[in-house]
Amino acid sequence: MKIHTTNYVNTFIEIAEDCPVSRSEVPPQKKEKTLASLQYEIISKHPYQYSSDDVIFECHAVKSGISENEKEKEREQFFSKGQPCLRSSPLAKRYGFGIHHNTEGKVALYAVESDQYQKLSNDSSITKTKAMRSKRK
Template sequence: MELVDYVSTFICVAPDTAAVAGVAPRPHGETPTVASAIFDMLTAAPPYTYRSSDVIFTVWADRNDVPPETRPEVWPTFFQGPHACLRSSDLGKKYGWGIHADADGRLAVYALGTPEYSALAAGFSRDGSPVKVTRAMRSGR
């Protein structure tokens, strides 16, 4: 696992978010925003398909036009430096989405205000096992 991967963790929305429910982020123009690219990747696949490292790398590679055939070679070099984790994503800061990483580090998103979000925010996963609860980073100081 890369240093950006979480396990058995739920990232709640930021304490200073204005969101009251989960809203799908949309691209500005033709280019997807980072938040919309992350959201689309996580919701297009079945829940708990990708790890944080998969998402962060794929979104970066797509935005930087890295050809799919060279991505396995680029992966180790990409993760040699520091990278923002999903706590800094606008999904939790602006759009009202919590991100759950299961015991294997695989992700799913849950909208603020849903029963699933509430259970995870209380520290319990779908199977009743405990999860560490953290928050998305604040947008301001």
């Protein structure tokens, strides 16, 4: 079985061209956790601790109610099909966060207004890619 991955290495996902905010916003808390709030919680509390695959699968597991002892089998099944990467994350499309993948493929968030965001955007040793647009041109 082929395993697909959403991981990038030494890459910075910049906010989408049509991102509606000029300052980052923490996704609002709702009774049912949204994908944005789950991703924000995992990445902001554990910078550079998890890969994109870890974050995407953990959000899927929470939303789908997958138990701890089912996770290993489910993860293999989940990544047997291609999954949307963090370029499609609402954090980068809607909430104004850049997502940095370090040389080990672990991720952290940077607010668009932060000095660190600017530094990563201007670092020629890092691959840059934009988050996906919310609307077609």
